[in-house]
Amino acid sequence: MGNFLAGKVIAVTGAGRGIGRAVALACAEQGAKVIVNDYGVAIGGGEPSSAVAAAVVQEIEALTGAAGAGPGEGGRSAALAVADDVSTMAGGQRIVDTALAEYGRLDGVVCVAGILRERMLFNMSEEEWDPVVATHLKGTFTVFRAAAAVMRKQGSGTLIGFTSGNHQGSVAQANYSAAKGGIISLVRSAALGLHKYGVTANAVAPVARTRMSANVPMELTEIGEPEDVAALVVYLLSERAREQRITGQVYTVAGPKIAVWAQPRELRSVYTDGQWTPERVAEVLPASVGVDPMPMLARLEEMAAAAGEGRRPNA
Secondary structure, eight states: OOOTTTTOEEEEETTTSHHHHHHHHHHHHTTOEEEEEOOOOBTTBOOOOSHHHHHHHHHHHHHHSOOSOOTTSTTOOSEEEEOOOTTSHHHHHHHHHHHHHHHSOOOEEEEOOOOOOOBOGGGOOHHHHHHHHIIIIIHHHHHHHHHHHHHHHHTOEEEEEEOOGGGGOOSSBHHHHHHHHHHHHHHHHHHHHHGGGTEEEEEEEEOBOSTTGGGOSSBOSSOBOHHHHHHHHHHHHSHHHHHTTOOSOEEEEETTEEEEOOOOOOOOOOOOSSOOOHHHHHHHIIIIIOOOOOHHHHHHHHHHHHHHTTOOOBO
8 A cells, every 4th residue: 555645535437447457446545435437338338337337346345455434424435436438427527526535635536437339431420429538538528527616626636538559540540539639629628728827737658458459450569557557647646646737638558668759839930021832832841841640650551561461450
């Protein structure tokens, strides 16, 4: 048992399995009280169940030896399960309200909940687009929105969203990639808007062995375990990260590697006298502005070459 998060109250969405579960357990192990949220559906759909969230609560109680208390019993319980759907405003609010009712405060939220609906863009239906964006992007917003109102009054708190390296783009996951890119912009907006209230916001792009990564059609050369991701998240939730003014950042953790993504910025620019015309753009843009090479496109070409040679490509 550690004390990185001693006295803190942390809510984790998607905490029934995989990375979310590892984060919830790590937070409890480091001294936090934990709200364990999971709607309890399979990554491809299905009926929800609160059983997975309740099972993680039992693991936390066994880990910490704090069991048996419920809401209103003086905050003695180590964790509470909340099975609400984060894609609804009511679901996000209930997670925060549960933390306040049981523990009287909320120091951090970690939004891990996610689903997949893979399809090529030209075949993707509205029924495949909407749930993915709702769970990932809106599900982060609903929890951030409710938590931010509390943290603003407290004058402290940490918001953590989960993104993916696929925010760069994806062949068959336009819905997922769009949602993950949106989460990065949401995190940066939260970092800017809440800075004066003492609230930080960061994003994590994990590469770990989970139900989702099992479907990746390539060998991942850099990959770790959910516990590797949890260690980074615990740090970002801690006072050490707050003292070091870490906010508005996107971190990848892949086993032994931690990396930070660049902030968006202009690379090159050019100006013209008078008004732009298509002819003037065609003359100036390729020579003076050019392009920023797309790593994912180069990787696709490498994958195609590997497939042509009958071998499985490396990521």
